[in-house]
Amino acid sequence: MNDKVFYSVAALIALGMVALSLVWPQGLGVRSPAPFGHAIELPDQVRAERERAERKEKRHAEEAAERAARAQAQAEGDAASAAPVN
Numbered sequence: 001m002n003d004k005v006f007y008s009v010a011a012l013i014a015l016g017m018v019a020l021s022l023v024w025p026q027g028l029g030v031r032s033p034a035p036f037g038h039a040i041e042l043p044d045q046v047r048a049e050r051e052r053a054e055r056k057e058k059r060h061a062e063e064a065a066e067r068a069a070r071a072q073a074q075a076e077g078d079a080a081s082a083a084p085v086n
Helices: 003-023 044-082
Strands: none
Touching: none
């Protein structure tokens, strides 16, 4: 094979591989840079499950705060009723 043909083809293949590496996603699951990649869109079901979990967690936190406030108020009421009156 002629050297001029071989090195020309090798250079074109190398340039093609470099161009491909610029648009191919990098790493495991990572999107390509802005001009080539697409925005990550979650399916509606996944989004709904995450929102449901957030609401549940928030509700549990509010309930725990209410229980703590009731317990504190009851403790203060017990302390006030147990104090001697002059």
